[in-house]
Amino acid sequence: MDTSERSNAVSPRTVVMEEWSGSSLTKLSRTATITSFPSLSVLRSGNRFDHVWRRVFEAFVPEGFPESVTSDYVPFQVWDSLQGLSTYIRTMLSTQALLSAIGVGEKSATVLGATFQWFLRDLTGMLGGVLFTCYQGSNLDSNAKMWRLVADLMNDLGMLMDLLSPLFPSAFVFLVCFGSLSRSFTGVASGATRAALTQHFALQNNAADIAAKEGSQETMATMIGMALGMLLARITMGHALSTWISFLSLTVFHMYANYRAVRCLSLTSLNCERTSILLRYFMKTGQVLLPQQVSKMEHVLPIWTTGSALNGARVHIGIRISQLDESTMSVQVSSFLHALFDKAQKSDHYF
Numbered sequence: 001m002d003t004s005e006r007s008n009a010v011s012p013r014t015v016v017m018e019e020w021s022g023s024s025l026t027k028l029s030r031t032a033t034i035t036s037f038p039s040l041s042v043l044r045s046g047n048r049f050d051h052v053w054r055r056v057f058e059a060f061v062p063e064g065f066p067e068s069v070t071s072d073y074v075p076f077q078v079w080d081s082l083q084g085l086s087t088y089i090r091t092m093l094s095t096q097a098l099l100s101a102i103g104v105g106e107k108s109a110t111v112l113g114a115t116f117q118w119f120l121r122d123l124t125g126m127l128g129g130v131l132f133t134c135y136q137g138s139n140l141d142s143n144a145k146m147w148r149l150v151a152d153l154m155n156d157l158g159m160l161m162d163l164l165s166p167l168f169p170s171a172f173v174f175l176v177c178f179g180s181l182s183r184s185f186t187g188v189a190s191g192a193t194r195a196a197l198t199q200h201f202a203l204q205n206n207a208a209d210i211a212a213k214e215g216s217q218e219t220m221a222t223m224i225g226m227a228l229g230m231l232l233a234r235i236t237m238g239h240a241l242s243t244w245i246s247f248l249s250l251t252v253f254h255m256y257a258n259y260r261a262v263r264c265l266s267l268t269s270l271n272c273e274r275t276s277i278l279l280r281y282f283m284k285t286g287q288v289l290l291p292q293q294v295s296k297m298e299h300v301l302p303i304w305t306t307g308s309a310l311n312g313a314r315v316h317i318g319i320r321i322s323q324l325d326e327s328t329m330s331v332q333v334s335s336f337l338h339a340l341f342d343k344a345q346k347s348d349h350y351f
Contacts (some may be wrong), residue, residue, distance in 0.1 A: 060216050068204045072264050075199075075215070079261035081221050083152065086254040088225025092233045093247050094162035101165040101172055120173060125180035125187075132185050140192040142271035145262045145300050148197070151189035153257045156251050158182035163247060200267055241302040259300065273298055 062068050102117060140147050160332050161179030165172050196215070198207050236242040267274070268291045277297050289297075 075264040089229040092229030124177040125184040128181040130182035144193040144196040148193040155186040320324035332346040
């Protein structure tokens with residue numbers, strides 16, 4: 001057999017390469033197949049619409065979703081986006097009222113007067129933000145759910161002051177400064193609690209990715225809200241009753257959406273109230289609650305108490321160990337701490 005006959009007898013080798021999209025922790029999908037025989041060819045899986053949709057989807061959710069985030073991420077983001085949408089719609093109404101009160105469009109208004117009023121408004125807000133940080137800065141991490149809700153309620157109050165400003169010209173400076181002060185609390189509390197919640201959602205050290213995708217979601221909600229807000233402002237222009245009905249209706253929905261959003265959260269860190277709930281339940285049943293169970297029993301409105309009464313004894317949480325002695329360490333509290341640490345070592349429920 002000559003050389004040509006031997007080469008014809010041996011079948012050529014076919015090389016097949018496949019491209020898969022995804023990570024090891026998510027569902028993989030084949031995107032392309034490359035073959036070398038009879039000629040080099042590329043076969044793409046799926047259509048162009050699927051590829052575009054996947055790209056759009058990846059711009060709004062973290063990589064590895066849903067395995068890379070906690071189970072409460074989706075419900076929280078849904079309600080958070082809805083409350084953000086209502087906020088931006090109301091912003092157009094309150095801004096329109098504020099500019100009208102300053103005198104935009106009126107011949108009697110002066111540039112210097114409007115500038116001075118706006119300066120006082122911004123100055124009050126900046127000073128308020130600094131004072132709020134000094135007073136409550138260290139408390140924002142441990143009570144992220146409460147302060148997230150309080151921040152949005154203060155934002156509602158600030159918008160209400162802007163909407164009231166045209167109705168009380170003599171108290172205009174006071175109203176806009178008070179509104180700016182309220183929104184300064186919102187800026188500090190919302191930014192700080194957002195960072196704490198982002199760390200909570202991150203399961204694969206992907207806090208930066210989650211923060212970036214949340215920014216994309218907020219941008220989309222902002223654009224939709226601004227468009228709807230401009231439409232609503234144009235419809236209600238010159239109709240004070242319609243403006244107030246729209247504003248108050250959206251405010252009620254905003255408060256409800258915020259309440260549902262923070263209620264969705266099941267934080268695994270311990271603060272005074274969550275520890276108190278765990279202690280109470282453990283002293284009654286001898287069992288440690290799961291974070292999901294604790295979140296249903298936890299208050300989200302401001303609570304200003306620092307201690308908890310357990311079986312007639314006053315328990316203060318967060319004091320220094322150096323202040324304790326053997327007489328203050330009850331058997332029940334000691335056994336609770338042992339049970340809690342044992343559960344934390346076996347799972348990722350707490351800490």
